[in-house]
Amino acid sequence: MPAFESRVVAAGPAYEENRAFMLDAIAEMHGLQKRARDASAASGPRFVKRGQLLPRERLTLALDEGAPWLELCSLAGYLRDVSNPAKTVPGCSSIAGIGYVSGVRCMVVVDDAGIAAGSAQPMGGDKMLRLEAIAIKNRLPFIHLVESAGANLLGYKVEDFVIGGGLFANLARLSAAGIPVIALTHGSSTAGGAYMTGLADYVIMVRDRAKAFLAGPPLLKAATGEVATDEELGGAVMHATVSGLAEYLAEDDVDGVRILRELVGNLGWTQGNELPEGPAPALDPEELLGLFPRDHKKPVDMREVIARLVDGSEMMEYKPLYGPQTVCVQAKLFGMQIGIITNNGPLDPAGANKATQFIHACCQNGSPLIYLHNTTGYIVGTESERAGMIKIGAKMIQAVANATVPQLTVMCGASYGAGNYGMCGRGFTPDFAFSWPTARTAVMGAEQAALTMAIVMEDGAKARGLPVDVEGIETMKQKIIQTFESQMSAFYTSGAVLDDGVIDPRDTRNVLGMALSVCLSGRARQVRPLTFGVGRM
Template structure:
């Protein structure tokens, strides 16, 4: 397979400026993630007094030592919990990711009880449900480390109550699909949260700390006047000996985690489809150079083959129809031994490029080759010539191909992701198995300047039609307001905070992240489940 010969210069002034820009964004990402960890860690004295481990300590103890852990959606809720960027604490109140437990790849969610006692946050609901969907789609055992105060009644929103019901619906679907659901209850699991263990196939509870009841003492007293203690209503010993809600009774957090690890091992999950080792030669071109390819100006052209060659084994890339529709790059490569079809953008999606992409997508589906979309697009081509060449119908064919592709689809937003190009290149709404963003990427219906210019022109034309005098000051104010609105919503941190991706990643980690999720998808395709009519019911 041909090796791509790079034309990019790491020593150039532009590369240096781009690298500094990318590193500044990465530093900001790490600062925000660290802020969340520190917010949780401030509860350490309380946890220590209760004889408990902090949530992230529980996660670390559950995962296999030295095994990779791909944390997901770390920016969930960014600037939604607090509009002040200096005070926002992203993460959605939970830790979520794909990792290894007793040699088994699992989807892990841990309530972060160090932040607001683990109370459910609006984007935490969406993050939890996205994790459930990933587990269902990829046949991953679902392990939930439970300790949550439930709904935050001080910030009650009826829509969160309604949407939150899907948490329980999805648990039932996972179990019925033949995917084991394991709950380790470290503390409170009250009201609707009681159905977390209630809808799990296996439950471990910590003696003296775990609590599960539909109404805690304050609500019980307010509703019925009855007075009872936590333990009387739903302590771990009660559920292990009387109600049957818990199969295993642990003495402390560490003991409970050990029981969960033993349980995962006992399921024999890998006997039918043991995961294979990821092997393949490193790229010949340095992945460090990915930082220097994109700057703050999304309009500056970048040859996306430079990106592909820093991801693939041996920097090899077999380009498909290189001379036809060249603004759309398609071709074959390998990532740690896994065959992949790449689609990327060296300009807008034009009729020829869209037609080529359709051919390539269908050919990859025929061969069973997963697709990786590397987004760097300002959208579909517009203009008289493009319309005459059938941009609408050719773009529609591409959208049909992407929507109905039968192989795993992984999307990375590398730079610009604007307009219907986001759709044609398999954005979030087109059902990619996973989608990640680079911190310098930007997403929107169009650029801020174009949006503002469009609306100003429309408004001005409307005034003239009605015979109204044109107020240039008002138009200028409108323009500035629109630019601010679009600019505020396009950065990767903002869109990731809305769960429009599965996480913001360091460009230098892209090869590793892609190999990880491709492995998840490959395991899912080879694993046979034993679905049952209903979820496993408790006695």
């Protein structure tokens, strides 16, 4: 395949301005992630006093040293409390991602008991549901390091309670699908949270620290009048010797992680976990920092992005002279054959037709699809409507929704309107979805939305024979702009778990390589499904 010839002037003033803009956004992303780490680390003295490791120390011990770690949903919950965003701690009191444990690629979830005792936070349920869905689809052993105070009753919402049942249903489905579920319980596992331990196929509990019960001593006393200590009611020793809930009794956190790693190593799941290899891009991925301007209306040649992601910067463009604003490319990523769809403008009838045919072709030859978002949506206007934009766009959406190959999505620039759908946005359940820090997602641009409503209000007043309220319309426009702009940023959408994480553009190749390898090995892995999963006896 031919190598792409870049036209980027890396020393130019526009490039430097773009680079500074992107670096500021990356710094903000790192600052938000650090906020969660710092909040957890502040609990260090309490953990030391109890003879415990901090949650991130447990994670470090569990993972293979030097092996890849793909953290997921690190900003989940951010900006859910809009009244005080400066104090919002992202991550929903958990650390999660895909990593290697004893050579086995696993989904690993760690309750961060250093933050609000690991209690459930806004969007925490949505985050866990997403992690479980990834594990089920990609046949990843599910490891949960449990220590959580459970639901925060002060922030109780009945809908969270009802929908939260899906967390436990998914654990049962993982087991029934033949995918191991392992719980290492370091501390509290209470009420509904007891089933995070109880629904595991293998349970490790830490002596004198782990506790699992449907009702803790305060609730027990309030409900029945019975008085019992934590250890009598649900301590690790009791569960290892009396109830049979625990298979393994660990002496402390370190011993628990040792048992966990030994257990995972004995699962027989080491095959198919190797990362593929391929030549690095000929063009420097560092230059991805300077490609996107602050103004999303300014054009970006997305082939410049592709050339800094794919092997050898080599690509074969599909139908380059037809519908040229929609770019379809065949390339390789770490030696894996892929198809890439991206946008150098709105999706027009020719471009949507081309993308649909390209998706069909990739499904025929088994090439996974990667969507790089940079679009204002499907083009509007008399000409495009007469050309059949609706039915052609619908065909593209049908192709995306029913594609038979893995699909990965990266929000690079704008992702507006139905273009978000046609480019496999979160609603179309891509296998993985990530965002760059400067990405923007909305049904349309803020100014466009405000102007649309202004026109509707003006026409409505005239139709009723009423004077146009110019001041009222202007107030409404500013309110709409503020509403849209407050919800467009990658940090807001990631906080709502509308992606699997915000990433540094320079990490895009490695992130996609890891995610794609997970998809392909998951599809190839043979599992042994059971009717009801491993029942605890």
